[in-house]
Amino acid sequence: MQSSDIEKLRQFTNAISPLPDPEWQAFSSGWQELTVKRKTILTIAGETERYLYFVTEGVQRAFFHKDDGREATIVFTYAPSFSGIADSFLTQTASLYFLETLTASRFLRMHYDRFNELFHSSPVLQSFFFSVTAMALKGALMRHVELQCYTNEEKFRELLRRSPHILQLVPHKYLASYLGMDPTNFSKLINQVRI
Numbered sequence: 001m002q003s004s005d006i007e008k009l010r011q012f013t014n015a016i017s018p019l020p021d022p023e024w025q026a027f028s029s030g031w032q033e034l035t036v037k038r039k040t041i042l043t044i045a046g047e048t049e050r051y052l053y054f055v056t057e058g059v060q061r062a063f064f065h066k067d068d069g070r071e072a073t074i075v076f077t078y079a080p081s082f083s084g085i086a087d088s089f090l091t092q093t094a095s096l097y098f099l100e101t102l103t104a105s106r107f108l109r110m111h112y113d114r115f116n117e118l119f120h121s122s123p124v125l126q127s128f129f130f131s132v133t134a135m136a137l138k139g140a141l142m143r144h145v146e147l148q149c150y151t152n153e154e155k156f157r158e159l160l161r162r163s164p165h166i167l168q169l170v171p172h173k174y175l176a177s178y179l180g181m182d183p184t185n186f187s188k189l190i191n192q193v194r195i
Contacts (some may be wrong), residue, residue, distance in 0.1 A: 013027070026118055030111075041098055043097070053083040060083055074178075156189045
């Protein structure tokens with residue numbers, strides 16, 4: 001395993017809640033490397049998410065796909081961040097969403113069995129995972145507010161405030177879907193809004 005990837009994971013976890021050495025050693029030993037090509041489906045709707053991912057390179061998206069062909073992009077992930085279909089992983093139930101790579105991607109990944117073992121082995125790790133889950137829930141609720149209450153321009157500006165580099169990384173049709181707007185309106189915003 002590349003030591004630089006583990007170091008990225010350590011820096012990321014330290015920013016959330018530094019782990020004492022014994023917990024860090026246990027946590028960091030549970031990961032395996034995974035490298036995949038672009039447009040690889042990591043999780044299929046209807047299957048249970050078995051892995052927690054830590055992104056070290058690349059961009060991914062989680063999306064909902066209706067039988068009529070319509071899609072809704074739920075979230076983008078990129079380095080350094082955790083990834084995966086969180087609700088399916090945490091509850092070990094069938095996913096409603098797909099997870100795919102938009103670019104060639106590199107991860108560290110931990111199987112649910114190892115995660116569960118770590119979670120039940122240490123109150124420190126329980127607290128850490130609680131913090132990660134709470135941050136994800138806070139972000140999801142704020143995004144729900146944005147989708148329901150913000151204008152298209154406000155949603156676009158908020159996206160650029162959070163992730164200014166995203167316009168160069170992700171196809172615009174997926175960004176439009178993520179923001180809940182028509183791709184034509186998204187194109188107009190790119191031309192009208194000063195970035």
